[in-house]
Amino acid sequence: MQQREEKQLEFALENIIQRVNDLKSSIASMIMKVENEYETLNWPNFLDNYALISGQLTALSKVLSHDKCPVLRNLTVLPLMLSPERDEQLAQITEGRVTTFAHDLVPDYLRTKLEPMAESKMLQVENKAANLTYENAQKQVAAYQKVVLHVWDIVSKAREEWEVESSSRGNTQQNSSVADTHLLVAAVGMGKGLKMGASPNGGNPTSGGMMVAPQNRPGGAGGSVPIPSNTQSVPMNKAPSTIKTNIKSAAQIHPYGR
Amino acid sequence: MSAAPGSAMDSLSAALKCNIIPNQEYLLQGSVLDQYVEVLLHRLRGLCDNVDSGPESFHDHELSFALRAQGAGAAPMVLPLRVRRALDSPDSPWQLRYVGQQELGDKNRPTVVRSSIDMACSSTIVDFLTELGCRIDFEYIARGYMFRKGRMKITVSKIFKMGNMNSKPGEGVEPISQSYLVELSVLAPTGQDAIAEDMRIFAEQLRPLVQLEKIDYKRLGNIP
Numbered sequence: 001m002q003q004r005e006e007k008q009l010e011f012a013l014e015n016i017i018q019r020v021n022d023l024k025s026s027i028a029s030m031i032m033k034v035e036n037e038y039e040t041l042n043w044p045n046f047l048d049n050y051a052l053i054s055g056q057l058t059a060l061s062k063v064l065s066h067d068k069c070p071v072l073r074n075l076t077v078l079p080l081m082l083s084p085e086r087d088e089q090l091a092q093i094t095e096g097r098v099t100t101f102a103h104d105l106v107p108d109y110l111r112t113k114l115e116p117m118a119e120s121k122m123l124q125v126e127n128k129a130a131n132l133t134y135e136n137a138q139k140q141v142a143a144y145q146k147v148v149l150h151v152w153d154i155v156s157k158a159r160e161e162w163e164v165e166s167s168s169r170g171n172t173q174q175n176s177s178v179a180d181t182h183l184l185v186a187a188v189g190m191g192k193g194l195k196m197g198a199s200p201n202g203g204n205p206t207s208g209g210m211m212v213a214p215q216n217r218p219g220g221a222g223g224s225v226p227i228p229s230n231t232q233s234v235p236m237n238k239a240p241s242t243i244k245t246n247i248k249s250a251a252q253i254h255p256y257g258r
Numbered sequence: 259m260s261a262a263p264g265s266a267m268d269s270l271s272a273a274l275k276c277n278i279i280p281n282q283e284y285l286l287q288g289s290v291l292d293q294y295v296e297v298l299l300h301r302l303r304g305l306c307d308n309v310d311s312g313p314e315s316f317h318d319h320e321l322s323f324a325l326r327a328q329g330a331g332a333a334p335m336v337l338p339l340r341v342r343r344a345l346d347s348p349d350s351p352w353q354l355r356y357v358g359q360q361e362l363g364d365k366n367r368p369t370v371v372r373s374s375i376d377m378a379c380s381s382t383i384v385d386f387l388t389e390l391g392c393r394i395d396f397e398y399i400a401r402g403y404m405f406r407k408g409r410m411k412i413t414v415s416k417i418f419k420m421g422n423m424n425s426k427p428g429e430g431v432e433p434i435s436q437s438y439l440v441e442l443s444v445l446a447p448t449g450q451d452a453i454a455e456d457m458r459i460f461a462e463q464l465r466p467l468v469q470l471e472k473i474d475y476k477r478l479g480n481i482p
Contacts, residue, residue: 175297175467180437181289184417186478187434191322191396194419194434 005070012069019060026053079106280445283357283374284454286461286470289437295414298440298467299403302412305463306405313403316415317346320400321384323392339392341383345399351378362474367451368458370472374445399431402438410457413441440468 030049033041063069084102091099098105113119132140186192273279290298299313308314325337342353358373402415416438418431442461444453461470 175294176288176290176469177437178469180291180435181287181439181469181471181473182478183435184289184437184439185287185473186475187398187417187419188320188400188439189475190478191398192478194396194398 008068009070009075012063012066015063016060019056019063023053023056023060026056077110079110082106277447277449279375280447281373281375282446282448282450283372284369284444284446284457285360285372286369286442286457287473288440288461288464288468288470289435290414290440290468291437294467295438298414298438298464301464301467302403302405302414305460306407306412308406313405315346315401315403316344316413317401318399319343319345319397321397322395323387324395325387325390325392338395339387341379341387343381352381352383353377354379354383360475362472367454368472369454371454398434400439407460408456409444409446409453410460411441411443413443414438415441440464440470442470 026049030053033046033049064072079101082101082103084100086099087101090101098109114122183193187194303313306313319342321341323339323341325339327335327337338357340355340357342355344350353376355374355376360370360372362370397420399418399420400413400415401418402413405412405414417434419434420431442457444457446453461468464470
């Protein structure tokens with residue numbers, strides 16, 4: 001029975017020491033980075049390091065709270081011998097941090113109680129709590145609850161609004177209009193709606209239809225027949241109606257105008 | 259003197275052969291309603307490369323010329339040529355651009371591909387084209403912002419119709435819709451289809467604010 005417990009304790013201690021060492025080395029590397037690479041260190045990298053340390057802390061606390069881990073609080077560490085002289089072995093174990101196991105250091109290192117200052121503060125608070133009347137305590141609890149509830153309400157309301165907003169945005173997609181896309185693309189790509197010929201004052205010299213007709217006539221077979229067919233079958237896909245009227249007017253103007 | 263044009267042609271054809279001329283435009287188009295354009299610009303500012311300098315604004319006047327020629331067959335040829343100039347920076351060179359017929363490809367191809375060649379020129383280009391027999395087909399004003407991400411170019415622009423013939427550009431113009439045109443494009447040498455996949459991924463990131471899609475011009479012909 002005794003032996004088994006001892007074994008368990010040994011195993012748990014080994015485990016804890018390993019975790020603590022891991023933690024120590026990653027903290028050391030982080031300090032190293034902050035001190036030496038502060039110029040190149042970027043934020044994501046820093047956060048990675050931090051996440052590593054926090055993961056190691058979690059692992060350590062898991063080991064400590066494990067069922068198989070003996071209750072360390074029930075064990076005592078007893079200093080058998082104090083000496084004011086330098087202890088080489090101790091210095092080696094602690095990497096030179098603690099060189100003597102003397103009476104002025106031991107109380108600090110083997111402390112299991114809180115520091116005197118913290119202890120007195122805790123005592124004060126505990127006294128205050130003990131002296132409180134039941135009604136007063138109830139009142140304070142109620143007030144505190146009210147505040148918490150209020151904050152809770154605000155948070156959940158904001159969340160609700162946010163969710164509604166994001167879901168409605170996902171569903172309706174009112175940010176763009178397909179009709180407008182097509183209108184714009186057709187305008188930029190083919191000049192749809194931009195040609196001067198389409199405007200009411202069709203006598204504009206820059207209108208496409210106007211310019212085309214006289215130009216094609218001399219080169220073409222002549223007469224009005226080939227012109228509309230030419231113009232209509234161009235790959236530019238023009239609206240036929242406006243062009244037809246333009247060409248007619250051009251054909252009428254042409255013999256007299258030139 | 260006579261050797262100069264020949265050697266220029268030689269180096270041009272050599273460049274064509276080596277496939278180093280970016281003459282293919284990969285294109286996706288979409289639009290965003292006026293009231294959401296700020297949201298889109300904000301998102302683009304976050305996604306694109308020119309974060310520090312902010313978006314580049316532009317204010318351009320584009321003239322589309324058409325050169326019509328009777329081909330050997332019955333079908334007439336129309337050669338579209340586009341001239342673009344920056345209204346907000348009069349000293350900049352003008353741009354002459356040829357844009358070919360777009361290829362939609364099948365469903366697996368994420369973007370429209372069309373051949374595109376552009377070059378800088380001076381303002382006399384208009385007279386030159388007119389002398390060649392080109393006529394203005396249509397014109398418009400585009401005002402908006404340009405973003406870059408790697409090789410991709412994203413423009414968010416408002417398209418204005420020219421008011422009337424006599425007014426100067428920039429005056430008496432009216433927007434043609436309540437939306438901004440959004441275009442995502444890359445100019446690349448032939449055969450670099452991998453960039454299209456990058457564009458598709460980038461377009462995904464702008465959803466649902468903007469639906470950048472392949473748009474078939476032929477279908478648009480039927481829209482009123």
